[in-house]
Amino acid sequence: EDQVTQSPEALRLQEGESSSLNCSYTVSGLRGLFWYRQDPGKGPEFLFTLYSAGEEKEKERLKATLTKKESFLHITAPKPEDSATYLCAVQAVLDQSSGDKLTFGTGTRLAVRP
């Protein structure tokens, strides 16, 4: 069964203090790894898709990287508005009955203090 583990569960940073969030995964075959941001009372908002080991994607202060076993979400000089829960999900190469479902981790709650 596909598994996604995110760490840490919670992270508190000072504004401008860079850090990384980890997503470890176990899948039969990775079709794609997705990062989402979720604000309180909202649905997850898509950030990135990574397809193969070595790939990197950037958006403003966020940079996502992928290896064969894990993905990192690097946050450079975060601001208070970056506070949210960051979710990682994998899409596996499965049989037709499994479709294109995403298996999510439990997320990292990030709080950035001014």
Added chain:
Amino acid sequence: DTAVSQTPKYLVTQMGNDKSIKCEQNLGHDTMYWYKQDSKKFLKIMFSYNNKELIINETVPNRFSPKSPDKAHLNLHINSLELGDSAVYFCASGYGTPHSPLHFGNGTRLTVT
């Protein structure tokens, strides 16, 4: 111009009741999903529909029945509600192709008392 909209946002009901949650998307996507997020924020897929056809049906009690009248709508009907059904239910849509991201609604918080 809301992309994926769910109603209601909050639903409080008693055990044993039957309730429905509605979802609509205006993104032109072919595939729609229902996910359940428990108190620990774990998101787990329940169902997916592609152009009104059921594709994924995870291990969900048969008290939960999705209905898709057309590819822009996917409703969730729950019979005989139980305390353990309390959670946030998210509707999502996508193109149903490899790598295509899902777009989520803002969720329906269901509380069963």
